Amino acid sequence: MYKHPWLPNLDLTDEMLKEIGVNSLDDLFNDIPAEIKINRLLKVAKDKPLSEYEIEKEIYEKVKKNVELEAPPFIGAGICPHYIPNAVKFIIGRSEFYTSYTPYQPEISQGILQALFEYQSLMAELLEMDVVNASMYDWGSALAEAVLMANRINGKKTVLVPENANPFHKEVMRTWIQGKGIKIEEVKYDKNSGEVDIEDLEKKSSSNDVSAIYVQQPNFFGIFESNIEHIIDVAKHKKALSIIGVNPLSLGLIKPPGSYEADIVVGDGQELGLPLNFGGPLMGIFAVRWDMGLVRQMPGRIVGITRDVNNNMGFTLILQTREQFIKREKATSNITTNEALLALANAVYLSLLGKEGIRELAEEIYFRSHYAAKRLTEIDNVIMPFTSDFFEEFVIKFPIEYNIINDKLKERKLQGGLKLSIHTSLFCVTEVHDKKSIDLLVSTIQEAIKSVETS
Amino acid sequence: MWRQAKWNEPLIFELNKSGAARQGFLINKDEEIRSQIKEMKIPKNLLRENEPDLPSLSELEVVRHFVRLSQMNFGVDIGIMPLGSCTMKYNPKIEEKATAITEFHHPLEDEDYIQGILEMIYELQNWFSEITGMDECSLQVPAGSAGEFAGVLMIKKYHEEHNRNYKDTILVADTAHGTNPASAAMAGYKVMYVKSNAEGLVDMDILREIVNDKTAGFMLTNPNTLGLFEENILEISKIIHSTNAVLYYDGANLNGVLGIARPGDMGFDIVHLNLHKTFAVPHGGGGPGAGAICAKGELVNYLPYPMVEKVNGKYKLSKIPKNSIGKIATFYGNVGNLARSFAYILGLGPQGIQMIGKMSTLATNYLIAKLRDVKELELIAPNRHRKHEVVFSVKQLMENYGVSANDVAKALLDNGFYAPTIYFPPIVEEALMIEPTETETKETLDMFAETLKKIVNDAKINPEQVMKSPNNTSIARLDQAYANHPSTITPTYRVLRLRRLGKIDYLK
Numbered sequence A: 001m002y003k004h005p006w007l008p009n010l011d012l013t014d015e016m017l018k019e020i021g022v023n024s025l026d027d028l029f030n031d032i033p034a035e036i037k038i039n040r041l042l043k044v045a046k047d048k049p050l051s052e053y054e055i056e057k058e059i060y061e062k063v064k065k066n067v068e069l070e071a072p073p074f075i076g077a078g079i080c081p082h083y084i085p086n087a088v089k090f091i092i093g094r095s096e097f098y099t100s101y102t103p104y105q106p107e108i109s110q111g112i113l114q115a116l117f118e119y120q121s122l123m124a125e126l127l128e129m130d131v132v133n134a135s136m137y138d139w140g141s142a143l144a145e146a147v148l149m150a151n152r153i154n155g156k157k158t159v160l161v162p163e164n165a166n167p168f169h170k171e172v173m174r175t176w177i178q179g180k181g182i183k184i185e186e187v188k189y190d191k192n193s194g195e196v197d198i199e200d201l202e203k204k205s206s207s208n209d210v211s212a213i214y215v216q217q218p219n220f221f222g223i224f225e226s227n228i229e230h231i232i233d234v235a236k237h238k239k240a241l242s243i244i245g246v247n248p249l250s251l252g253l254i255k256p257p258g259s260y261e262a263d264i265v266v267g268d269g270q271e272l273g274l275p276l277n278f279g280g281p282l283m284g285i286f287a288v289r290w291d292m293g294l295v296r297q298m299p300g301r302i303v304g305i306t307r308d309v310n311n312n313m314g315f316t317l318i319l320q321t322r323e324q325f326i327k328r329e330k331a332t333s334n335i336t337t338n339e340a341l342l343a344l345a346n347a348v349y350l351s352l353l354g355k356e357g358i359r360e361l362a363e364e365i366y367f368r369s370h371y372a373a374k375r376l377t378e379i380d381n382v383i384m385p386f387t388s389d390f391f392e393e394f395v396i397k398f399p400i401e402y403n404i405i406n407d408k409l410k411e412r413k414l415q416g417g418l419k420l421s422i423h424t425s426l427f428c429v430t431e432v433h434d435k436k437s438i439d440l441l442v443s444t445i446q447e448a449i450k451s452v453e454t455s
Numbered sequence B: 001m002w003r004q005a006k007w008n009e010p011l012i013f014e015l016n017k018s019g020a021a022r023q024g025f026l027i028n029k030d031e032e033i034r035s036q037i038k039e040m041k042i043p044k045n046l047l048r049e050n051e052p053d054l055p056s057l058s059e060l061e062v063v064r065h066f067v068r069l070s071q072m073n074f075g076v077d078i079g080i081m082p083l084g085s086c087t088m089k090y091n092p093k094i095e096e097k098a099t100a101i102t103e104f105h106h107p108l109e110d111e112d113y114i115q116g117i118l119e120m121i122y123e124l125q126n127w128f129s130e131i132t133g134m135d136e137c138s139l140q141v142p143a144g145s146a147g148e149f150a151g152v153l154m155i156k157k158y159h160e161e162h163n164r165n166y167k168d169t170i171l172v173a174d175t176a177h178g179t180n181p182a183s184a185a186m187a188g189y190k191v192m193y194v195k196s197n198a199e200g201l202v203d204m205d206i207l208r209e210i211v212n213d214k215t216a217g218f219m220l221t222n223p224n225t226l227g228l229f230e231e232n233i234l235e236i237s238k239i240i241h242s243t244n245a246v247l248y249y250d251g252a253n254l255n256g257v258l259g260i261a262r263p264g265d266m267g268f269d270i271v272h273l274n275l276h277k278t279f280a281v282p283h284g285g286g287g288p289g290a291g292a293i294c295a296k297g298e299l300v301n302y303l304p305y306p307m308v309e310k311v312n313g314k315y316k317l318s319k320i321p322k323n324s325i326g327k328i329a330t331f332y333g334n335v336g337n338l339a340r341s342f343a344y345i346l347g348l349g350p351q352g353i354q355m356i357g358k359m360s361t362l363a364t365n366y367l368i369a370k371l372r373d374v375k376e377l378e379l380i381a382p383n384r385h386r387k388h389e390v391v392f393s394v395k396q397l398m399e400n401y402g403v404s405a406n407d408v409a410k411a412l413l414d415n416g417f418y419a420p421t422i423y424f425p426p427i428v429e430e431a432l433m434i435e436p437t438e439t440e441t442k443e444t445l446d447m448f449a450e451t452l453k454k455i456v457n458d459a460k461i462n463p464e465q466v467m468k469s470p471n472n473t474s475i476a477r478l479d480q481a482y483a484n485h486p487s488t489i490t491p492t493y494r495v496l497r498l499r500r501l502g503k504i505d506y507l508k
Helices: A010-020 A026-027 A050-066 A087-091 A109-125 A139-154 A167-180 A198-204 A229-235 A248-250 A324-330 A338-376 A402-411 A435-454 B031-036 B059-070 B094-101 B115-132 B144-161 B179-186 B203-209 B233-241 B251-256 B297-302 B335-370 B395-401 B405-414 B443-463 B463-468 B480-484 B492-499
Strands: A158-162 A183-187 A210-217 A240-247 A263-267 A284-289 A302-307 A313-318 A393-397 A424-428 B136-138 B170-174 B190-194 B216-219 B244-251 B270-274 B290-295 B306-312 B314-319 B391-394 B431-434
Touching: A010 A026, A010 B335, A026 B335, A050 B094, A050 B115, A050 B335, A087 A338, A087 B059, A109 A248, A109 A284, A109 A338, A109 B059, A109 B492, A139 A158, A139 A167, A139 A210, A139 A240, A139 A263, A139 A284, A139 B179, A158 A167, A167 A183, A167 B144, A167 B179, A183 A198, A198 A229, A210 A229, A210 B203, A229 A240, A240 A248, A248 A263, A248 A338, A263 B405, A302 B480, A313 B314, A313 B431, A313 B480, A324 B179, A338 A393, A338 A424, A338 A435, A338 B031, A338 B059, A402 A424, A402 A435, B094 B115, B094 B335, B115 B270, B115 B290, B115 B306, B115 B314, B115 B335, B144 B179, B144 B216, B144 B251, B144 B270, B144 B297, B170 B179, B170 B244, B170 B463, B179 B190, B179 B216, B190 B203, B203 B233, B216 B233, B244 B251, B251 B270, B251 B335, B270 B314, B290 B297, B297 B431, B335 B391, B335 B443, B395 B443, B405 B443, B405 B463, B443 B463
Parallel strands: A158 A183, A158 A210, A210 A240, A240 A263, B170 B190, B170 B216, B216 B244, B244 B270
Antiparallel strands: A263 A284, A302 A313, A393 A424, B136 B290, B270 B290, B306 B314, B391 B431
């Protein structure tokens, strides 16, 4: 091999070796014991380096093995399909941004630093929280870090988590907290309304070992928790930290967590201008109140305003003494690589939407998801098991097994909701689901039900 | 002479000075649907009272703002970023096409809809197993430190299953990346540092002395952060395994030996990979990255789930190792970035992969050779060949002229180069940690070496000038005390606004 587009010095090897003063490339590795050298080609990829044309063909081979759906998937569970403005894609495609590194040299990285500061600031306005970090991996890991943070602050070992919070996030949390001996206690939800069972919450928070209380707004079922302020009061009263999980888009309509003094807010920025990406990369949101006790224990990078020696405004990473590269085992988290580029995408998206756009979009999603729910429940014996109002996602109960419905949807290349039990499914409807595709979903489900009833 | 753009670009909140109603993106509203769902039934007590203070801007204003910001940023596509232990190699553009595999698919879609994605994951699981010499890989982990954390949790659970709860300590080398001790602590372990010897390698006598029944594992990167291959690795493996402890490979430095020696053959039990380093996923200004966590022997049973398996010719996300530590990411890791690595590996092929370790090592040693006459750039164990990276100490410049590693870094910025990693590893005073990677041309390496030489020379003749750099960047040196002081700390515009109104206290 003497040339390759990504290896510019292959043909200069001898010259460079001469400068070094050795005879062969192998001489550079004479400190590696012979018995562990691998003296063969690795069995990876194809049997030769592919040209770009051939790589592209391989990529489209994979694309073809996926199924192109008839309509965007009607499934959410915390991440939902949305339209992504081209300006967002364009900006994160600027390679001055996407090929840059964590801005440890701030003078030459003002662009990404200001952009991340603006992400933090735009998110802060949406949440009405004062301090936002520059991202975590995703909602699940942000929640896990929030629970670990609460434990560092108050040393208590129990976290109350409602049964109606996203089970995927809870799974991640369970993994992340296992080393610290933190116990998860599940709080029931009201089977009629779908909201957190306040009585059960009060009962379970009576222990003095409650480190934090978590609530998701809207919850996993898409339902608004109408007693959220009361839940925060319970946490305050018990000197536990309140952790609120939010769908950031819903905040175009409902009260932001800062307005009722939540301690920590987590969520996912995926709904603000990011593709589904088969579940990753996502964009973990992490915010806290203006309180040094909280800020000092926060995980992740934070960008702040400063000035240079000529008194010009500039941006730099702040509070770095919390971080692993300085504090090692005493750091607030091990996170380094985060989701910065996607925080930038969120910033561009929120800037494009603006204060009116975010409300209009949230309204549109509200209307479309309610239209889909209404149409579905017009089918005989199809009901919504919960009575409280919802946003974007909603649970539907069918008179037949959901698997049968799913099979029928597959005939039409449709992706229905997430099966929750034999007869129930959680659907997601956003601005990318037009009336025609919603109607197609409804009529296909109707057909499935009919075919069972008549057989 | 290189000059970075300097726009004095206002904050996005302060761009619209006219107060005009503007919006960068219109919402597609369906009037027919709205006519059927006439009203919202959200409980009154939940309704947002004040609209969020987001800017009102046209599409052009938003685009121009962020394009201007991009011009005040520096990436691999602009120039060399010789950041040690960060492997800032070129990110081939074809990688961006690969996201077509994943972009529009929801992670919970029916498996029949996503066979292409699952096949890609399956192939990558196998490729990374072969590349690392491990039995199996899980691609759950979204970044390197998440991989480390998963690895340490695996060690913990493994010992618990074997009733070895008395193992409460993780060893890390004193040259280790800061993530190693941080990950070990997050999993609830005590951390003990293993000192390096005068040659910059793990001190074997110290290691023998401190390894005991309480040792749960040893986290090591090889080549280490000095760029040196731990030549006693087989002996290290023996010592660690003699007490049933686990040997963990931090894959951040794999690039220096990729295709030459595999962690699995060196005796490591668990390995994590940083795909945004070794396998060319772009760094994105800090992320997103992607990772893999791989294991050998019994430890495969502890890998995070789910993994992809092939059942009757169909790919399924159904593989759950029997003692799995659980899930690390909400879904399946950063699959969109796995696709980028997939394209990269296809482009290299087995022959290209075999050359990565060789060519990155060649670049490092070539750079050292070009700088060997500069006596102010000191090396530990100068006669040893480095692998992916080299760490110079400019201690002499500091002692004799007051010029620090930070000053040298800033002077490099002035010449249109990004700076090396500085002050790392902590065992080297005034450290400049340089990793050129295999994708930089000899010509670039020559220019970089010449520039560094010149800066060292300038530091001796005119230290003041070096200490005042950078001057060609968008902004001069920044005041870190102001940035962090409780009376001036400003993490968001909201805080800035409230402070201007006198409505916010010191952060306390």
